[in-house]
Amino acid sequence: MNALSTIDLARISAMDREHAARLLKGVRDATLSGARPRVLPRPVIGESWVRMLTGGVDPDRGHRSSPLGEEELEQRRRASPLAEVLPVVRHALVSVADAAQHIMVVCDADGRVLWREGNAAVLHRADALGFAPGADWSEDVVGTNGVGTPLVVRRPVQVFSAEHFVRTQHAWTCTGAPVTDPRDGRLLGVIDVSGPLRTMHPATLALVDSVAKLAEARLREGHERSLNRLRAVAAPILSRLEGRALAVDVHGWTAAVTGMPPEDRLALPKSLMAGRSWLPALGVCRVEPLPGGWLLRPEAPGDEPEPPAAARLVLDVSGARRWTITALGGVRDWTHELSPRHAELLYVLSTHPKGRSASDLARDLFDDPARTVTVRAELSRVRRYLGALLEHRPYRFHEDVRVDVVLPDDPAALLPHSTAPAVCRARGVAGP
Template identity: 60%
Template sequence: MSETPINRAVWSARDIRETTRRLASVREAALSGEPPPDGPSDAPRQVISESWLRALGSGVDPERDSQQRLLSVAELEHRRHNSQLTTVLPVLYDGLLSASDAAQQIMVVTDADGRVLWREGCAPVRRMADRLGFDKGADWTEGVVGTNAIGTALVARRPVLVHSAEHFVRAHHQWTCAAAPLHDPGDGRLLGTVDISGPAHTFHPTTLPLVSAVARLAEGELRTRHQQSLERLRSSAAPLLARIGGRALAVDPHGWVAGVTGMTPTDRVALPKAPEAGPLWLPRYGMCTLEPLPGGWLIRVGRQEPAAGPSRVLLDVSGRDGASITVTGPVGGWSHELTPRHAELLFVLATRPEGRSAAELAQDLFGDGGRTVTVRAELSRLRRHLAGLLAHRPYRFADGVQVELRLPATPVQLLPQSTAPAIAAARRG
């Protein structure tokens, strides 16, 4: 539909009405297997026609909304916490939220599965979206809701605009949306999408270029953060690598290499999805041994000694200005400064070697056993720095890890800024 206002710089109200009418006619013809009403020049755009065919093949009803099964609160929080997009939300909000709100639209961020993780913007439009099931936790893939900017961008792997009756499901014809995919700059992996949606009559054709530009800014921010994390890992790993006599690598949790010794440098190591400290066979390197580092792993190539794991952990909560953890292994040690919440968690685990459930830790920290989502999220963050040192089911220090607790001179000085019930009880002795 090369002559429609979709490709114009400015839309008038008349343009929008005329385009909506023509798109509806084109859709009806396509779904009934008839040629476009005004001939080949009025055929739908290729990205739309291909999406319509996929929706038909998936059994989506073009005349009826699907019943959405939203994610549970716990699953939504889990996905948010584990999404790399969490770190670039400020970039997305700064670039799009004020513009979308002023234009009576909403901004949506999804994960790679098409699940809505965040939704912000104009309150009346959010209520309109609610009636379509377009809420946090909803599945907005083509196989569930048919052609739409989010689901179609996930398939096409490029920015997509879907206007009015280009949507497969009739109830969505009142909407226009523009979405751009977001990728991991390191390996190209699809992370999700960012989308602007709203009533068709409020939409402006510059929205898609804007969404695309902000998506590129967010990917640039991810690239910068990745390089910064590798630099931090490189700094902490350098003393250890200098003391190792054999071959070794320091890698981040995704296998990106921050430093090597005794071998030719490489960019990345193929790690399993959830590596653990100890012996591990790796492609290209054979049998190796993994030791945790703050923000990654030390891989010792060709070493399988059981003693390779961390032998001692010192949790220092003796100071008034902060807490730290020091890990001593066969080739040396490293330290990591703890956030106040992580200091509380590790103190509880150090004093309860038998372990604690998420509900028990929620009671220890907040006096509310129902706050398990927050506890699991904090422990997940903590395990990024202390991989291999912590076990779960129940949460505890891993078997074989020797834990030493360094306390203040008097109990009343223990983590003085903390209001956690478990810390308050420890101060009382």
């Protein structure tokens, strides 16, 4: 092995478990001491270690925050959309985890352990580690792990032995996959399978990822049923109205429409209430409540609504797991939670006030100027909630809109999920 090679999961899985653990311990120890390791950690692990070092996580013990009380834990369980798909997750994973001497763990978007089942002996060992219901297993608390790291990078991650930043977790292998809400792209939590080092299997990563996707599919089916119920209520109301009107659910998905071309979804402010409100895609609307949604009636026709006077946008990318854009200065202020891709796009546009072409943005995001179709499709989705606040030819924020960007204190913590070259440069690291 030469000094520039990078260890990967396939190489780890092909090794004797103890030999792989020793190799990874050497890589970790060298990294912590500031020396150059014989091999480099996997990028997802190395970047996480950088976050842990800059964040001050104790590599020997972590931070260990207090677990939730029983009442708050039950409240979080009831409020979590993952409760709806818990039977599916249990059926797919618990028996497999038990037989493989693993446990199945479901956490919320804050990294709090909500449910935990599986092999009794492993559950007992997890208790001693603090991996118990109500515990906080976010990355900035307990270091690189199969719960907190997938929450940050928004993709499945398997963490083997000394790839865990905190030494007390080195006897474990943890594999987690994030679950997002298909209705609005919001991060709901992580499904994780964890167990002793000697039971590690590389196929666990594909299994957990498949179960996370199955959970998202079941949530999507439930959403379609709720849209059908709203459609049944809204259709007779719309049939009696003149002009433009549409019924949407609380996430902005269209159930029924009259007098205007249908849109699959409109971006709604979190603070939407009955009365008058400015929506980027429609302009000023009358808003009336419906069971499970809203009736929207645009007040004036027009191909594209003008942005409100003195509009201000606040793009907040300071967090590790959630990013928002807030519009101020309209009929009513609103906030929209951004998907990982849209957070990247809007951040890049905020750094280029004169605008970027589709080819420029394809290079910024993918290091491939030919991927303009993907860029245009994503920007079309962005315009559903920014409307005339975002212009094109080139793509840029409207000249009358002030854009303020809230950045993390440490540049290395900017959009840690992102592999976009423009974001990597801003973080001060090389791209993929």
